[in-house]
Amino acid sequence: MKMDRRAAQVTNAPGGPEVSGEPLEALSSRPVHPxxxxxxxxxxxxxxxxxxxxxxxxxxxxxxxxxxxxxxxxxxxxxxxxxxxxxxxxxxxxxxxxxxxxxxxxxxxxxxxxxxxxxxxxxxxxxxxxxxxxxxxxxxxxxxxxxxxxxxxxxxxxxxxxxxxxxxxxxxxxxxxxxxxxxxxxxxxxxxxxxxxxxxxxxxxxxxxxxxxxxxxxxxxxxxxxxxxxxxxxxxxxxxxxxxxxxxxxxxxxxxxxxxxxDKHFVTAEDLRGRLPKRPKFSHKGTFGHALLLAGSKGKMGAAVLATQACLRAGVGLITTRVPAVGYDILQISAPEAMCLADSASDHISELPELTPYAAIGIGPGLGQHDDTREVLHQLLTTATVPLVIDADALNLLGAHPELQKLLPPDSLLTPHPKEFERLVGEPARDDYHRLEQLRAFVGRTSCYCIIKGAYTVLAAPDGTLYFNSTGNPGMATGGSGDVLTGLLLALRAHKNLSPLDAALLGLHAHGRAGDLALPHTGHTGLLASDIVRFIGPALEELMSE
Known part of the structure; x- marks a missing residue:
């Protein structure tokens, strides 16, 4: 509807318009209490x-x-x-x-x-x-x-x-x-x-x-x-x-x-700006951590590639990606900046590498649910001493084998979408309010951080506080978007100067913001997960301290 109105404006004034007939234009001169x-x-x-x-x-x-x-x-x-x-x-x-x-x-x-x-x-x-x-x-x-x-x-x-x-x-x-x-x-x-x-x-x-x-x-x-x-x-x-x-x-x-x-917050850029430390002039690749990603299986190597690329774009110092042998050439060509460890099994991950070099470990994108892979997850949960980011099929394995949930190290970060979360807790939610209750109960039981992905992705901290993310758009409802988030979060968890909460909040915001920055170039329909990867750097740059 096109406006053809007078110059009268209304401001947020403490006293409001007088009923005695004061001109509406006069309201603009009144004091405001912002x-x-x-x-x-x-x-x-x-x-x-x-x-x-x-x-x-x-x-x-x-x-x-x-x-x-x-x-x-x-x-x-x-x-x-x-x-x-x-x-x-x-x-x-x-x-x-x-x-x-x-x-x-x-x-x-x-x-x-x-x-x-x-x-x-x-x-x-x-x-x-x-x-x-x-x-x-x-x-x-x-x-x-x-x-x-x-x-x-x-x-x-x-x-x-x-x-x-x-x-x-x-x-x-x-x-x-x-x-x-x-x-x-x-x-x-x-x-x-x-x-x-x-x-x-x-x-x-x-x-x-x-x-x-x-x-x-x-x-x-x-x-x-x-x-x-x-x-x-x-x-x-x-x-x-x-x-x-x-x-x-x-x-x-x-x-x-x-x-x-x-115990609930809606988190905006103003809350997070300055929480990501600016890179020192004399920093080097060791300054920003070495991450390990366990990802991929036959037919699902794209997930490993996207998560690896996102981790690199999010500023990790080094990343080593463990993939099945079938994925070695794919990853080396698609992400030449990453190091690649090929598993002895051809189609799935069957062995856990030595964990000593790594500052954070991610597992799940495109992983598959082979029995060997389940045992790798079990070994990881019982031996890891660094932060874990757990997604996709690793979450499905936790849902299928609830005994593994008791092994989750405190402060691990889990990133399910609603259906994966339902598998984790073993029952469907009656409604969205009930799902939030389930989420709080889950983090209280495991002492972990857990998100449920979607519009206004929600993060639950171990104390039950909920943080709703303010960025993102419907174009991001596309295959691979969650894999990108895993890689981004992994890079931030490898950052030694970020708390678990700050890393999670910064990652969620930057993921949605990268999708928002990509949107003018792609439109909602054409937005791909790889487009999100492209804009992770600018999204994080907006949040850096001076």
Whole structure:
């Protein structure tokens, strides 16, 4: 939708627009209380619904403002986003649907802002016996020319396909599935074909729990969250509800955020920048570690090649790749910078080499599950004294032989995709929330680090803390992408100046970032695992300390 609007802009102001008729342009001169990032991996904490409400209240107390002031900030931020991002025409039909709580109060203030900016707004209220105090306050501030109509369950609003619907029915406070007229309205919105923008949360989506089957949830095109993301945004089962989520700063108190204890984080480049040491001028190949990779079997040598190339591109000092005899020429030609150890067996790895020279060891890409290979894995788990990165068929062997899991050295890094993780734990997850519980239980039992790959790849540390990665794109859903990640992580685990947590977080971020850097050159459909390898260096360079 193309915008032909006036110069009026809305900023994230502490007091919000005055109801006495102050010009909208004047808002730009008001002071703002921007959120400041906390130290360490603290910038994007994932708060529970209760913590989110507590943060609002703590901000009000710390900044000596009223709850209405904070609501005005939120409404101003939403209004600015609508005007700047959707490029609305003045004749665009805009429907603002409000529930009886504070989420509905946000919607009332947004409707008032849009009306004052000259847009034709239709305001709809969900029938309710009680309303929050802030909702009632906002309702009293509505101009007479902006009627608020209560929704008739027998005659729901007519929503044209080209309309914009602002969903301000229910936010993070929702604790049970929608029913009655609220559920009917949500299903009506979903069927309309309008552009739907959810305020804070898509209505009907539970913030901290899985959705009951067939429950009514708004399917938003955009979700506008205040200051911080929600865990629900990062889970595959909610993708159809959340759409494209955006963060809007409203000045929530940074000190309160910093001091709020959480066990889940959304990790961004700002969290990681500077954690990868810059290379000293007089460094040499021994400075960055010698890695061993056990990979490949007949017909799967490509996995060994990709992992080896990724390890080299990630800056390892030296890499030796152990492959079956059938893969010797393939690897020597495809990765001449690597050293190659050929196994005595032709088609699979049957022997564990001497481990003394190596700073980290990776195993799994293209490995196969031969009995000889299982014994190699057993020997590795019982003799290795350096960090391990375990992927692919090595994970499948651990799943098929659970007794091997008891031998995992502490701080090993496992990199399963969801199906491999299911084999590891021996049961399918009921939903994405249950899978996170399984993940925490697994790392607690093994004292290892474990990731589950996908959009927003999640890393669990041995203490149960979860870290969700912020980089990557759907083009990376291609064969070999996981092998590239294994090689990248192996190089970082061989780096003597990186902790296990930093190595894992840097590797996940750089892997996704390399895919993002490759995307303009390939498009989503044409992105190959080898394209990710090409951009590992630039992705890591962005994270280096000065």
């Amino acid at each position: 959120s400041e990032p906390a130290e360490g991996i603290e910038k994007m904490k994932l708060l529970s619904a209760a913590q989110t409400r507590a943060l609002d209240q703590a901000t009000i107390q710390a900044q000596h403002i009223t709850s209405t002031d904070l609501m005005e900030r939120a409404a101003d931020a939403v209004t600015s986003w609508l005007l700047d991002e959707l490029l609305l025409d003045y004749d665009t039909a805009i429907h603002v649907c409000c529930g009886p709580g504070n989420n509905g109060g946000d919607g009332l203030a947004v409707a008032r802002n849009l009306h004052r900016a000259g847009y034709a707004v239709q305001l709809w209220l969900l029938p309710a016996a009680r309303h929050s105090a802030d909702f009632s306050h906002q309702q009293q501030q509505l101009p007479a020319e902006l009627p608020a109509r209560e929704i008739d369950p027998n005659k729901l609003p007519a929503l044209a396909a080209g309309a914009v619907v602002v969903d301000a029915l229910f936010g993070t406070g929702l604790s049970r599935p929608l029913a009655g007229v609220a559920a009917a309205l949500v299903r009506h919105i979903n069927e309309a074909g309008a552009t739907v923008v959810a305020v804070d949360m898509p209505s009907g989506l539970l913030a901290d729990a899985p959705q009951p089957a067939d429950s009514a949830v708004v399917r938003a095109n955009y979700t506008l969250s205040f200051e911080l993301p929600k865990l629900a945004f990062l889970l595959p089962q909610n993708a159809g509800f959340v759409g494209d989520w955006q963060l809007l700063p409203i000045g929530l108190d940074p000190e309160v955020i910093r001091n709020t204890p959480v």
